[in-house]
Amino acid sequence: MPEAVRELTFAQAVREALAEEMRRDERVCILGEDVAEAGTPFKVLSGLVEEFGKERVLDTPISEAGFTGLAVGAAMTGIRPVVDIMFGDFITLTMDQMVNQAAKVHYMSGGKWKVPMVMRTTLGATRRSAAQHSQSLHAWFSHVPGLKVILPSTPYDAKGLLKTAIRDENPCVFFEDKMMYKLRGPVPEEEYTIPLGKADVKRAGRDITIVATSSMVQVALGAATLLEESGISAEVIDPRTTWPLDEKTLIESAKKTSRAIVVDEGYVRYGVTAEIAAVISAGAFYNLDAPVKRIGAMHVPIPFSPPLEDLTVPTENVVFEAARELCAHA
Amino acid sequence: MPEAVRELTFAQAVREALAEEMRRDERVCILGEDVAEAGTPFKVLSGLVEEFGKERVLDTPISEAGFTGLAVGAAMTGIRPVVDIMFGDFITLTMDQMVNQAAKVHYMSGGKWKVPMVMRTTLGATRRSAAQHSQSLHAWFSHVPGLKVILPSTPYDAKGLLKTAIRDENPCVFFEDKMMYKLRGPVPEEEYTIPLGKADVKRAGRDITIVATSSMVQVALGAATLLEESGISAEVIDPRTTWPLDEKTLIESAKKTSRAIVVDEGYVRYGVTAEIAAVISAGAFYNLDAPVKRIGAMHVPIPFSPPLEDLTVPTENVVFEAARELCAHA
Amino acid sequence: MTATTYRTGADARISVEQWIRMYRRMVSIRRFEEQVNELYTRALMPGLAHLYIGEEAVAVGICEALRSDDYITSTHRGHGHCLAKGASPDRMFAELLGKEAGYCRGKGGSMHIADPATGNLGANAIVAGSMGIATGAAFSAKRLRTNRVVVCFFGEGALGQGVLYEVMNLAQLWKLPVIYVCENNLYNEYTHYSETTAGDILARATAFGLSAESVDGQDVRLVHEAAARLVEASRQGKGPAFLMCKTYRYHGHHVGDINREYYRSKQEEQGWKTERDPIQRLRDWLIKENLTDAASLDRIDSEAKTEIEKAVEFALAAPYPKPGEVDQDVYA
Amino acid sequence: MTATTYRTGADARISVEQWIRMYRRMVSIRRFEEQVNELYTRALMPGLAHLYIGEEAVAVGICEALRSDDYITSTHRGHGHCLAKGASPDRMFAELLGKEAGYCRGKGGSMHIADPATGNLGANAIVAGSMGIATGAAFSAKRLRTNRVVVCFFGEGALGQGVLYEVMNLAQLWKLPVIYVCENNLYNEYTHYSETTAGDILARATAFGLSAESVDGQDVRLVHEAAARLVEASRQGKGPAFLMCKTYRYHGHHVGDINREYYRSKQEEQGWKTERDPIQRLRDWLIKENLTDAASLDRIDSEAKTEIEKAVEFALAAPYPKPGEVDQDVYA
Ligand SMILES: Cc1ncc(C[n+]2csc(CCOP(=O)(O)OP(=O)(O)O)c2C)c(N)n1
Ligand SMILES: Cc1ncc(C[n+]2csc(CCOP(=O)(O)OP(=O)(O)O)c2C)c(N)n1
Ligand SMILES: [Mg+2]
């Protein structure tokens, strides 16, 4: 990254990625509920319909399965759709289209048809939106061969990864933590893309590896600062994509530091932390000084009540304490 | 288990569990496609409509979301529905009903409403049914708080676990490996149930722990026989339910043997093997002599072509070789 | 429309007490929702809420036609349904504030209020999310021979979800006692329904064999007349029905939706408020017909106001659930 | 029905060559499917297959109305659609046997045959699974101004799936060139459609604004006439349409469904086979109208037989994919 670059919010970075790709390639279309004039409830898409028109930014009925399925067919036949699923909780309605159709079309057809589409959706809690608007369900898609799953943690990554996803020939799912839309960060004016499947060392360190995804990267970075004050040097690694997964970078880091924590806002059980912990536990087996620690959402539907909800998501402090404890081990 | 008990097939055991529970509790109903006269394509339900009538064994339209949703409401209001989803691949269509509704109703209502329902469905490949009829997607439900997930591996377990699931006050998902329906095994005539959340040591051993689910238990037992001939004593543990998960039994076994393999027919990545490997890696950290090895479906949509399909699923030999290799470690 | 056109046969069977109760409920809902807005504006309420103001006649006219053990399912815009089915404002406010005294111990919030005591199967934050549930409750009612009827409330946006058609098919095949009530307030969030809804709405129900009709949702008397008729038929075993109520939400999609001019005009809003207000309409009619007088209605208004104010106070003062509650009730 | 009633305006525009081609295609499909059954019975085919025998007039009559670059989507009962759209039997058999020479290199099998060269977007083993895809292809056709039309084939069982209503709504709102073709063969697997289908099927489409009609699917001339008209209208920008073809599968739901008497009688089967066979019907008409003679048709019959036999031989002799293929083409 060059110095003194412009700052954008996460939402602006997403919007800029879309606008640039829509300018570059007129096959790119956006489909979703309230995406046009409203620009989505999060206002992430504001202004796009004005520039690209209603033919390319299409308000749909509330039919997540229907328009996701439509996008699969459109992608097979020359359009590059970007589907907007307002809340990640609603991917439940699209699983057949994404998993039985989008993910399998290329393979089942012996490599003949392709499905170059992107689904953009959200994850993340603490918005006081309760159990049906707060889930982080990205582990499901990560489990399915044929899909790529992207979890940007900064405005910079959001822009670069989304541009790559739009150009990718496969169905990609792009999860945005809704609580990060206002997060600001440097985003250069110049064109750039970020490859899928390459982890990013968000902070180098020696004593412990913290693997974190999406907004948990910010939490991990906060924890790393606290740890530094306690004399512990934490390395924060952001896989950026859960599939493809850059195992090598994660394992090498854990080998170096000999301790690892995995932080993800999905449920711990059968979730992203399970896979990454399993990968590190096996890959760095002979170097680890302590069990890999997993941190994620509490195993409950997300409660509405703020004091309860706040207990369910990982915080800087929880990560900090866990790291300190791990570092106390031989 | 008493000696010289009767043998039943897996399908018969499932049917008997349903019949007994339907006799015991007239609120129990079965809903699904071709469940009545046809008794399902696998003939698992043959004879039930004759005994219980069309009011309690209901053929539905091909509306997986619709009748699963209907079951949620019926369960809340006094019926105990058992929903039949013909192939596990079709749970994609029920995710909203199961995850956003069934799993959350109890919690979201502050404990007031309950959803005592069972979804029965299948998993497992090698039936030459290709990518949309061969998946083992149980990891998804295992990830979701509010659901219980059951994977019987023998006729005995199938009967006892299904009876318990029907009596449970929560939404339970019961996965049957379609390739096991003809498997025979002892099933006593006397009434019994099996608690959810208790692993079963299917074979005791000293040198290595093989944790296996569903039909992979049979594969693991086969491998254990081969291993015995090589002088390796394998302990085969069947968690029986992925949620609740009997961590203690798994960890204790791994501590004892100091080596573990996890075998599950779902995809390895972000799947059941990830969770179990992570649990054992952390829980038995100081006792393991080798990394926990994971074995599952190859990370590809299941191909139709028999020689290809056979490469995608774990076999006795693969488990045997993996175990031998692990045991070669210090 | 003149008063006499309202004097249908059904009207005649409704007692004055019932009209007064409906009036009181509509006023309560409105006061309730105004307070919700107030709580939001004063940053006392966590999250958002979707106000029912303007649509009161629908919930009230329909729930008045139900027995207390009949069931309803509700939506993200659910406060009106809950109150009309008999929930009490104090515990509702407590829920909206995430307090332990709330209907769901604070775990549900605005979009998930549920209450077995009043037959409320729950509000639902998934558009069309409660359709299966409502149909299933009707399945139980039929199988258990409880003679109950179920009302499934949903916005016209839910017409976009396929599950509606799946369950209407099931309900008609099995003759289940469920009334699908479409609250057509013209907007799916920020998009006019004409942009999302092809063809003819009622035909979407009649195609599945349901009887379907449409009613002016701003007139509680018409709503109630239709509801009473359809509920009765369903209770008699005639199967499901579909009722579209034409209505309007005066406020934004949710409390934070303040600038609305990019999707609808102030004039349009003004027209509905001044010319078709359901509370004003019933009030005018009651007075005109000499069923009561303005002073009595004013008294009801101020009682409602007081009741709601007290309820807010109760909720504001109520404690949050204890931290240990967080992992309770995940499993029954 | 007498021959003259067939002489509609549309009929007149069809050349003899076209009728002969349709005849040949129907015969080919039937011979193909008989061989599939044979392969299954002789345990030479892995897995199962769903035979199209009896329904040939639907696929053939409709695909004859399509350009070769028009798209189709198909179902688990898809061999007829593939062949009618121009696929060659040898590579289809190879696919059914899991051979590398198959359309999908053996990875798809009977239920997933797809072929860009003939505009076949793919068969689909999820009931209603291809409806989104078909509608999306129509979206592309409209946006990219290719003037293509898409035909979405599905069985009447798919009427149970909500996604159909979601995409019909979208197609009508956006005036997409897609024809939803419902092959009503009376059964959803082992259940008669009247037990699963409430109301009126055509009304389910007209409710969303689609033009909808029903045709005797055993008469290729009626099917083709309707298809040609609807396809043309769609190509002109008139939007989507719905066509129900009343038809019947002679065999079981799949090749292993032998004992069918618990869900349908032998008489019923016999009636359809002897009185309404689509091949026999076209044959009789062609001869009666002097458009060809029996000897010429016999020649076609035996050519088709030979072609299919050769295709089977090719497939049986063809090699399986190499093991290394197994993890190829997961990602593009
Ligand atoms: C499955 C799903 N998709 C999208 C949303 C987001 N959403 C919440 S309310 C709403 C509009 C609902 O419109 P309508 O059904 O007409 O109800 P109204 O708000 O007008 O009462 C949308 C799109 C949701 N909650 N659930
Ligand atoms: C979503 C889904 N549910 C169930 C099935 C199982 N299944 C396969 S074919 C079929 C019946 C289909 O009937 P219809 O659509 O009328 O087609 P037909 O077989 O009569 O051609 C069913 C239930 C499936 N493949 N997909
Ligand atoms: Mg609305």
Ligand SMILES: [Mg+2]
């Ligand atoms: Mg059929």
